[in-house]
Amino acid sequence: MSGFKDQIFIFLMLGIGVLGLCVCIMIPFWYSTVKIESDLWNNLRTNVYEHYFELKQSLIDRLKCIHSQNEISISKNNPSNKSFTYKNYWKYIWRIFVYFIVVALFSIINIAYLYKKCTDYLSYRPEIIKELIRGQFFLNLIAIASTNSQLERWGLPLANYIPNEYFLVNSLPTFQNYIKNVERSRLILRDHKYLPILSEKFKRLFFEQENDPNWYYFDYGAFAAEDIINFDSYSVTYSNLDTNFWLFWIVNLEESxxxxxxxxxxxxxxxxxxxxxxxxIITMAFVVFAMSSGFIYFLLYFQFFRKEKHYLRKINSIMKIIP
Incomplete structure (x- = not known):
């Protein structure tokens, strides 16, 4: 279990590492793109401020010469020269944020789901083994009680040879209790939650007749169906078995x-x-996740920032040659 948790931890750390690498590669592109766009707007403001008076005088001259307007009222306000802070970087930040959230959620949900499934399987295994051992134990007790009952009919009870033996309590309630314990184990083993970790042979022997409410047989395939002993009928008549049937019964119990x-x-x-x-599957899911993250990054984000930078550089170059 600890080794499995270590593997999950390694996968999670590798996933975070891949995500962090993509984000680290993306941040320089984001920063350079924002800087180019900020420079663009600063150059535009600088040009406007530096050529404001020249442009204003050109407009006045045009009004006088072409429109013959001698009385011209133009605001005396000068262009503002306040410091300018570029704040349009949020349109890039939200893209990085969305990428990070989507990839992180996908990896966490995927690993959490598979981790829960594996931990469930690990917890099911000792439960199944416990019930199988319980069933085997009480089947052996039934065999001992049956043998003792038959030997008593022959005048050779095992109690004469094994004094104070607890398992030789020869009563119908005790025998029926053994049967109930076997049936309890069988009912637990037939829980469908265990199906994913059961072999096909196990499923066939324990589940093939699950819809039959009267199926309380010891044996699960070694004998023909008509020869299998029913718990209910035997629990009432077990002390009256003839020798041949008793032998068959013991063999059946041993087989079960x-x-x-x-x-x-x-x-x-x-x-x-x-x-x-x-x-x-977890390993494959992680590989697919890492490849998908890289594909999405290079297909969408990397191309987006590259085109934005190229586009803004062209505009910036044009702004520099415009008076």
Whole structure:
């Protein structure tokens, strides 16, 4: 779990690094573009201020010569020479801000979703193994109780050979309690939230008859359906089994307990492979995210700032030659 968190942290830091690199590359373009535009407006103001009186006198002369106006009333106000601060940089800043927010949100949501999925899978694995071990344990208890019941009929109860053995309490309520514990484990294992980390064999044996309310069978495939023992009917008549049926019952119990044991071993490796696949998806998502961020940057922002700079430089050059 700690290794997985370390991987997520590394991906997150790499994502922030890529985003920071794009922003760092973008800031010089933004600054130079704003400076060129600011210089443009300063040159325009300088030209207006320096040529104000010359332009004013030219207009007066034109009015006198062409329009024969000798009485000319023109404001005596001189152009303002106050310091000018360029404030049009916000149209560039909001673009950088939007880029940063969109990319950051995408990466956070993507990684958070996949991280939650993987952590859920990691928490499901011990829950499944726990219930498989529980089922195996109580199946063994049922086998012992069944064996003891049959031996008592032959006058050879196990209690004579294993004194004070707790598991040899031979009563119908105790036996039914064992059955309920097995069924409880089965119901928990059939929770659909576990499906993503279960193998196809596991799904087939535990879920193929989930819509049948009377399906309380021990065995999950080793025997034909008509030969599988039903919990409810057996829980009432278990002490009256004949020898042949008892032997079949014990074999069936052993097979079922073995199935639980095998799945408890298998689920560990299979779930691990599922989680590793999710980590690969996270890695791929990060790579796609990084490539998309770079593509968006060079396609939109880099080209935008480059064209803006080129356009403003041309205007600035023209302004310098206009009197």
């Amino acid at each position: 307990a073995r199935t639980y044991r095998d799945f408890s071993i298998e689920i560990d490796g299979y779930s691990q492979s599922v989680i590793e696949d999710q980590v690969k």
